[in-house]
Amino acid sequence: MLLYNSVIKIIILVMLYFALPLTAAPLINNGSEEASGLNLYTAKYSVLRGKKKYGRATRKLSKNNTSYSLSFNTSASIFFYSIDTSEISNFLWQDNKVALLSYKGKDSRTFKKDKHLQLNFDRNNQTLIAKMNGDISEQTLKDDVLDPLFVFEMLRLDALKNDGFSNVKQLHYTVYDTSGFKEFNFLNGGRVTIDTPLGELNCIKLSRIRKNSTRKTHIWLAIDYDYIPIMLLQEHKEEEVATLLISSIEKH
Template sequence: MYYRHKGSHMSKIKAVLLMIGLTFVQTGFSQAETPSLTPFKAEYTAYRWGDALGTASMELEWLAGNQYSLLYQSKVSKFFLSDKRTEHSIFYLQDNQLVPKEYHYSRSGTGSDKQLDVTFNENQKRIQIKEDNDISTLPWRGETDNQLYRIALPLQLSVNKTQMNVSFINYRGEQKQYQIRVEDQEQIDLPFGELNSIKVKIVRQNSSRETYAWFAPELDYLLVRLQQFKDGEEQGDIKLTTFVQK
């Protein structure tokens, strides 16, 4: 299942973290489709070549009114190399849509550290991006942040959507677009246990990467597995270990 190939250990760790941080979002719902958000915490193990390299966690919290927090953290290490990342979103559930307000990304460990802060201004229809000490702005045309797919896509699967367009600002501060399509229904074996799941594929243009994600209806369509390949070789695989609703 795992294919070893030549390259630095740092490149391999980066590949796993890039896979873990993959993004795909579509936030809109019709008025007849009323999403609900239940706070939870989920924990995952990250693998490469069958070896456990680290952990990841995702936590959704209700703040006040229609405002929520989504926190995602990952930590991967191999020998003397390490990589720790955090993504934190503040967003609203407004008129049956997930509306981003703030997004904060940080990375530390072996190599260069990175900090990114994104603010979505709904009144001015502008996005402010602060990357380290550089500040830039973009017109806001409905993009969401780098990680809200983890909430938005399960909501769409719950109302039987099979194809979704994506538009977002990634952790590099770049505008990106993908398409998502449902591939199949599968029973998968995870550290958490056996689960029935919906398998989806990220469709990219002009890319040799293939990414698959599995969502479990019995856990409110939670993301339970994420796997990425490049040029036919696996880059990483994260699997659910624990899940608790609050």
């Protein structure tokens, strides 16, 4: 029973820390902002603790007639307990800038009621409309606010613009999630090389800073893959909770 409860805790923490925040941003042609469009791709990940696999995740960037969609789906299970999440963020790419349109997220767990979050970005009226489990609220839309899926997208786009943050020590973003507006702060740990299923990759290591918390999230952006996040490590009191590790990247 203790082992079972421990594994369930791992799965829950994995989904909380990796399902919503993580986003592999779109590839920009030749690593430059001066692109007519964004390259499309599918990235797949394994959810691990130590060397044991508990689940998987898939991230896909696709293009509609006039807009882009970034989706992220995760699944983890042990015995008869499972957690599945799905997210999608729709946005425009205009004048080498992102304009968010909408976001939709769903969290499904055994023995729990599904959780839903929907966001609509009304630029004309400068309004952010949020619908969470049936409750609707309106907020003043800030120009730089991001949805829970797109925050790491902006990290990667900014890495491309700023030469991999070579002269940047800290990064700050405003995100609207289930608890409202929230500040995401990252510390630049510099360039490192790590071993992955894709081989040894040169990366930038970023760490999310949380005030008054023993939790830490470390993100590695692959320089050789235009700064796609290829690994995340979640820690609690300096011990590994779970790791999200790239298994494949396919460009379209």
